[in-house]
Amino acid sequence: MFGDHLRYQLCLEKKWFVSFIDDHTRLSWVYLLRDKFEVKDIFRSFYTMVEIQFQEKIRIFRSDNGREYFNEILGDFFLEKGIVHQRSCLDSPQQNGIAERKNRHLLEVTRALLFTNNVPKYLWGEALLTTIYLINRMPSKVLNFQSLPSVFDATFPTSRLTNNLPLRVFGCGAFIHLPDQTRGKLDPRARKCVFVGYAPNQKGYKCYDPSTKKMFVTMDVTFFESQFFFHSHIQGGEVK
Structure with a gap:
């Protein structure tokens, strides 16, 4: 969960973002939030989407030690669905290394999109969503240098979570x-x-x-x- 962009509100007044990363493929999802406690409702919707689109259940949820993941509603949801919630120790980001590296990569590319094309910072949310769109379509070492869309189209032919729009220059x-x-x-x-x-x-x-x-x-x-x-x-x- 990140909220370093409070000064740069989008026209839709999004102030925070949360990312979910599949540990196996590194496929990532990013959601913009008006309030950080919206994460509880977003995760419930995310869980349902994964279950329906991929015919899989989330079994383990790994996060940092942030209190936004400890609220009563999300905790009850974990118990209801049998999800094991693994939390990193305080001041031990290496225990959640995949998410830490992914979020750092997201912010680095987002800054590059904004700076290179002179885009104002209040559009940080759109730049971030574009960043995850691009990263999810890049060949990955984890997937033997295949792209995620090609892997998912072959593995989940009935799921249409990706589109094939030609890429354009942001900004x-x-x-x-x-x-x-x-x-x-x-x-x-x-x-x-x-x-x-x-x-x-x-x-x-x-x-x-x-x-x-x-x-x-x-x-x-x-x-x-x-x-x-x-x-x-x-x-x-x-x-x-």
């Missing part, structure tokens, strides 16, 4: 087409946005309009990948 300019029914004859036919990632439950790209603080999910979009939407590290819309 680039994007013009989304405006449907005819939403505009007049003399209105613009497209809106300039910034590309901020891939929709988890739709086959579409996420494009954000900072001027209206609206997020769009669409496939009807033209990317300008050689052009950054933001032109300065001094962010927030003041510098053009």
Whole structure:
């Protein structure tokens, strides 16, 4: 559980994130949270998703010594499902090394996405979700340098947890087409946005309009990948 980004709230007011990592394949999931105690409800939903999509049950849950995993509701859920909760000792992060390394990798790539393309820090959540999307599609030494989508498509052919959208440059300019029914004859036919990632439950790209603080999910979009939407590290819309 991380919450180092309290100063950089997304438009959806997410302040924290939690990551779940499969110890066998290193497939990872990231969820953004408004409050860190939302983790109890998110984990219950996550457990159900794993059970239905992969026909498997979570047997062991390993975490650090954080108190957010000790709340009464989640503890009762572990007991109900027979999940063994393993906790690392205080000041012993090496006991939870896989998660520690994964989260460090996530933050390093997220910082790179933000800094390289001048994306403001309030979009850290979208950068983080894009990071996990990319990392989950990279060949892995753990899987004999196969990619996770290829392994999961072969192992779980009925599960469609991954999409095959072509990758785009995070933070680039994007013009989304405006449907005819939403505009007049003399209105613009497209809106300039910034590309901020891939929709988890739709086959579409996420494009954000900072001027209206609206997020769009669409496939009807033209990317300008050689052009950054933001032109300065001094962010927030003041510098053009």
